[in-house]
Amino acid sequence: MIIARILILLPLVSANKPQFPLGIAVYANPEFDICHRDMRAVMETRDLKFFNSVIDKTRIYSWPLKNFKSDIESLHNSPLFQLVRKMPKGAALHIHHKAMVNTDWLYLQTYRTNLYVCDKHNHLSLKFFKTPSNDCNWQALYERRRNPLVRQVLEDRIRRQMTMLTEIPDRSDTNVLWEKFQNIFTFLRSFLNYRPLAEDHFYQGLLELYEDNVMYVEVRSGLQKLYDLDGKIYTTTETVNILHDVVTRFKADHPDFIGAKIIYAKSRDMDHDELRSFLHETVELKKMFPGFIAGADLVGHEDAGYKLKDHSSLLLEVSNWTDFFFHAGETQNFLLQPTNLQIAIRHNAKRIGHAYSITKEPDTLRELKEKNIPVEVCPISNQVLGLVSNLRNHQAAILFALDIPVVISNDDPGLWGAKGLSDDFYMTLMSILPMNANLYSLKKIARNSIIYSTLSENEKAAALDSYEKRWQQFLINVTMPFCDYTQVMYSWLTLDRNTW
Incomplete structure (x- = not known):
C-alpha cells in the first residue's frame, strides 16, 4: 500500500x-x-x-x-x-459559483436536449430553447455534431471556451490571462443559467467539495437570473430560493455536510446607481435569508482600474446592515492611493480575498492584523492568473510568518482542473509554508476556515467538534x-x- x-x-x-x-x-x-x-x-x-x-x-x-x-x-x-x-479540510471560503465544477462534467452537459449553439465573431454561445430566438443564428448542437466534418473542431472549441487548461501554461501577461478568464464566465452564463442545469451544477459543485472532505462552503455568486424553456425568467429572490433548496437537498443526502451560504458578488465596474441597487438588494436578501446570504463582495480585475474608494459613500450606507468580503489586493500594482486594501479594511471587511499586494503596505498590514481580519489566500489562482510564477515566492509566506490569520481556498478550481481544496492545500504545504511544516500545519489552516466563517458561535463550536472527530x-x-x-x-x- x-x-x-x-x-x-x-x-x-x-x-x-x-x-x-x-x-x-x-x-x-x-x-x-x-x-x-x-x-x-x-x-x-x-x-x-x-x-x-x-x-x-x-x-x-x-x-x-x-x-x-x-x-x-x-x-x-x-x-x-x-x-x-x-x-x-474544514471550509471553502473563497470559491466562485460558476467555476466550482470540473470541466469534464460541464462538457457532458452539452449533450442535453434543447441546447443550441451560435457562432458569432469567432466566439461560441450556448443556450437552451424550446424554439430558438432570432437574436443570433442559433443551431441545434446535436445536429451540428452529426456532421463529422465539423464535430471535432466544434467540440474542441467548446472545451477551450470552458477552461484555462488549453492555454499556454506559462503565459505571464496578466491582462491576456484575465481576458481569457473573463471570457469563460461570459461563455458559461447563458448555458449555466438554465434552471434544470443550474440546480444540477450547484449540487455537483457541493458534491465535488464534499468528496474532497470539505465540510462547509461560502460561495460567491452573482445570482444571475435563471430561465426555463417556456421563457420564464426567475427573479433574484427566486434564484436564491432555488439555490437554497439545492443545499437543503444536498444536506438531506449527506447529513454530515454542515451547509453552504452565498456571498452576493457583482463586478466592481458598476455605475453609482447600479451599485446602490445591488447593495440595497443584498440587504433585503440578507433579511429574507439570514442563514443563507452571508454578505456582499465586489469582484473583477483590479488592474483594469476599478477602485473601491470610488464607492466608499455607498458602502457606508449599508455597512450596518450587511457584511463585506471584498476582493482586494489581487494585483502587483500598489501605487494608486488609497489602495483597495485600505478601503476594504476601513469598511471592516469580515475577510479579504487574495490581499496579494498587502506585504507592500506595512501600515495596512499592521491594521489588518490589529483588526484580526483573515486573508483568503488562493495560491493556484494567483499563479494561473499571473500574479506569481514560482509559488515559493508567494506573499502568503510573509503572512504566516507575521501571524496574520489565513485561510486557504481554491477560487475557481473547475477552470484549471483542481480537485476541491486539496490542490491548494498541497501547494501551500509544498511551496509556501516553512520546511518544518507538516500535516498539523494544514490542520490549523483548516480549523481557521471554520473559525473565520460566518457560522454562528454555536455552529462553529459544533463544526470544530465535528472536525476533530474527522481528524x-x-x-x-x-x-x-x-x-x-x-x-x-x-x-x-x-x-x-x-x-x-
Whole structure:
C-alpha cells in the first residue's frame, strides 16, 4: 500500500516542540500514542528522504516552479497529494459559483436536449430553447455534431471556451490571462443559467467539495437570473430560493455536510446607481435569508482600474446592515492611493480575498492584523492568473510568518482542473509554508476556515467538534495498516483533544 510505504519512509519528529512558528504553531500530544513512531511519521511530510525514496525529488521540487496547469496529472498521482486529499479540510471560503465544477462534467452537459449553439465573431454561445430566438443564428448542437466534418473542431472549441487548461501554461501577461478568464464566465452564463442545469451544477459543485472532505462552503455568486424553456425568467429572490433548496437537498443526502451560504458578488465596474441597487438588494436578501446570504463582495480585475474608494459613500450606507468580503489586493500594482486594501479594511471587511499586494503596505498590514481580519489566500489562482510564477515566492509566506490569520481556498478550481481544496492545500504545504511544516500545519489552516466563517458561535463550536472527530478518524485510517488494533482503540478512547 503506497501510503504505508510513505509512512515507513518518513522520519520522526519531536513530540513536544512547536512544528510551526507563531499563529500556526502546532504541538504534538505525548499522551496520544497511536503507533507513536508511525503517527509521528505521518506528521512530517517534507523530509528529503521521502522525496528520494518515494518520488523523484527533482520533479516534485519543480512543481512550484511550473504553472499548475502544466503537470496536473503527475501532481494528482503523487502519494503525498493522495494523503492530503484524504484529510478533512474544514471550509471553502473563497470559491466562485460558476467555476466550482470540473470541466469534464460541464462538457457532458452539452449533450442535453434543447441546447443550441451560435457562432458569432469567432466566439461560441450556448443556450437552451424550446424554439430558438432570432437574436443570433442559433443551431441545434446535436445536429451540428452529426456532421463529422465539423464535430471535432466544434467540440474542441467548446472545451477551450470552458477552461484555462488549453492555454499556454506559462503565459505571464496578466491582462491576456484575465481576458481569457473573463471570457469563460461570459461563455458559461447563458448555458449555466438554465434552471434544470443550474440546480444540477450547484449540487455537483457541493458534491465535488464534499468528496474532497470539505465540510462547509461560502460561495460567491452573482445570482444571475435563471430561465426555463417556456421563457420564464426567475427573479433574484427566486434564484436564491432555488439555490437554497439545492443545499437543503444536498444536506438531506449527506447529513454530515454542515451547509453552504452565498456571498452576493457583482463586478466592481458598476455605475453609482447600479451599485446602490445591488447593495440595497443584498440587504433585503440578507433579511429574507439570514442563514443563507452571508454578505456582499465586489469582484473583477483590479488592474483594469476599478477602485473601491470610488464607492466608499455607498458602502457606508449599508455597512450596518450587511457584511463585506471584498476582493482586494489581487494585483502587483500598489501605487494608486488609497489602495483597495485600505478601503476594504476601513469598511471592516469580515475577510479579504487574495490581499496579494498587502506585504507592500506595512501600515495596512499592521491594521489588518490589529483588526484580526483573515486573508483568503488562493495560491493556484494567483499563479494561473499571473500574479506569481514560482509559488515559493508567494506573499502568503510573509503572512504566516507575521501571524496574520489565513485561510486557504481554491477560487475557481473547475477552470484549471483542481480537485476541491486539496490542490491548494498541497501547494501551500509544498511551496509556501516553512520546511518544518507538516500535516498539523494544514490542520490549523483548516480549523481557521471554520473559525473565520460566518457560522454562528454555536455552529462553529459544533463544526470544530465535528472536525476533530474527522481528524482523529483520518489519523486512524492512515496509520491502521501498521498499528495494533487494540493500541489504536485505547489511544482513541483516552485522547484528550483539548491538547491538540
